[in-house]
Amino acid sequence: MKPIHTIDDVIAVLDDIIAESKTNNDPLGYFAALYKKVTIKVKEGIEDNFFADGPRMERLDVIFASRYIDAYFAYQENKAVTISWKKAFDLSKRYWPIVLQHLLIGMNAHINLDLGIAAAEVSKGNNIEDLKGDFDKINDILSSLVKDVENDLAEIWPTLKKILKLTRKVDNFLIDFSMELARDGAWKFAKEIAGTPKSETEILIKNRDNKVGEKANIITDPGLIARIILIIIRLGERGTVLDKINDLNE
Numbered sequence: 001m002k003p004i005h006t007i008d009d010v011i012a013v014l015d016d017i018i019a020e021s022k023t024n025n026d027p028l029g030y031f032a033a034l035y036k037k038v039t040i041k042v043k044e045g046i047e048d049n050f051f052a053d054g055p056r057m058e059r060l061d062v063i064f065a066s067r068y069i070d071a072y073f074a075y076q077e078n079k080a081v082t083i084s085w086k087k088a089f090d091l092s093k094r095y096w097p098i099v100l101q102h103l104l105i106g107m108n109a110h111i112n113l114d115l116g117i118a119a120a121e122v123s124k125g126n127n128i129e130d131l132k133g134d135f136d137k138i139n140d141i142l143s144s145l146v147k148d149v150e151n152d153l154a155e156i157w158p159t160l161k162k163i164l165k166l167t168r169k170v171d172n173f174l175i176d177f178s179m180e181l182a183r184d185g186a187w188k189f190a191k192e193i194a195g196t197p198k199s200e201t202e203i204l205i206k207n208r209d210n211k212v213g214e215k216a217n218i219i220t221d222p223g224l225i226a227r228i229i230l231i232i233i234r235l236g237e238r239g240t241v242l243d244k245i246n247d248l249n250e
Contacts, residue, residue: 001073007043007058010065011036017072018249025241027092028072030099031106033248039065041141051134056122060131060138064118068110083213084109091220098234099244105219111142112212116189117205128194135187 002013014036021029042061046054071085081089088105091097123131189208196204237244 001069004062004066004069007039007046007061010039010062011043013069014039018245022242022245027102027241028089029241029245030102030248031088033245034103035068036249038142042138045137045141051137053134057134057138060118060122063121064114067114067118082109082113082209084113084209084216087213087216087220096234097220098237101219105216108212108216108219111186112215113209115186116193119186119190120193123194128191132187
């Protein structure tokens, strides 16, 4: 793996993961393609002085992305990863999950666990509240991409949105993983880490990982009615894994 020191390094490694996923027809490329879009938007924000502290935001992006990238390569080498990421990566071995489930379970691990850890780490030696404004801005970028993702998924299966609205249960399944809810939890978790003695942070993170891992179960097993609808969606998805990665990577 290439060393990661800058946001451009992050994008380069994501390109490698996407290319490898295309070669192997690996659904793990779905999240990598989405995450590349997020990273490019953050880079543009830094260049346009969107953030109060551009250099700090680049450090945050590198720390944040490295948690996903390190987990990805550890998983490829059969090394231990967090429960949250293991559930996300294990999903790629199954046929039935739809593209949206792959994206949501990756977002669950990365936002609900990794983002808070990264925010606390980049704030070491400073008041974490100084980061709040830029933290909210990075989440504005995440939220702005939701529409893009919906459009990408509509390309893969045009009637996806209509089907998802058929039952309240499936609708709640999506609402539970909205960006806004995830970011609020991530900020709360970041402040918990910042206010916890270093000797106790490992157990704090482990407990959080357990909870985030449990939340992943809602994505993998949302209940009978939702599961039937998701099966119908899966059967209707257009194209190969490669085609879907390309749709998300455009």
